[in-house]
Amino acid sequence: MSMGRNPFVAKATAAEQKAQAAADEPARVSAWREAARLWERAAEREVQDKRRQEYEKNAETARASAEPVEVVPAVAVPALRRVVMN
Numbered sequence: 001m002s003m004g005r006n007p008f009v010a011k012a013t014a015a016e017q018k019a020q021a022a023a024d025e026p027a028r029v030s031a032w033r034e035a036a037r038l039w040e041r042a043a044e045r046e047v048q049d050k051r052r053q054e055y056e057k058n059a060e061t062a063r064a065s066a067e068p069v070e071v072v073p074a075v076a077v078p079a080l081r082r083v084v085m086n
Contacts, residue, residue: 006042006045006046008038008039008041008042008045009042009055011038012035012038012039012041012042012055012058012062015031015032015034015035015038015062016031016032016035016062018031018034018035019031019032019034019035019062019065019066025068028066029066029067029068032062032063032065032066033062033063033066035062036059036060036062036063036066037059039055039056039058039059039062040055040056040059042055043055043056043059
């Protein structure tokens with residue numbers, strides 16, 4: 001570990017990249033939850049308030065991204081008819 005560096009920031013960023021590259025839904029959800037947990041750990045270790053707030057916001061965003069994507073079925077829209085006025 002480097003002096004003055006928060007190791008959880010790099011780990012959280014890597015977890016986010018893993019979530020974005022996940023092939024299936026369970027892997028994506030798991031990776032986003034892991035990223036959220038790591039952002040919380042980074043926030044706990046941070047000394048500066050500004051960075052702590054940023055890391056907490058990142059954790060909330062990652063947690064929200066872990067929510068399963070709901071697929072909404074397409075609604076059939078009737079074809080529009082062209083009205084020609086003479």
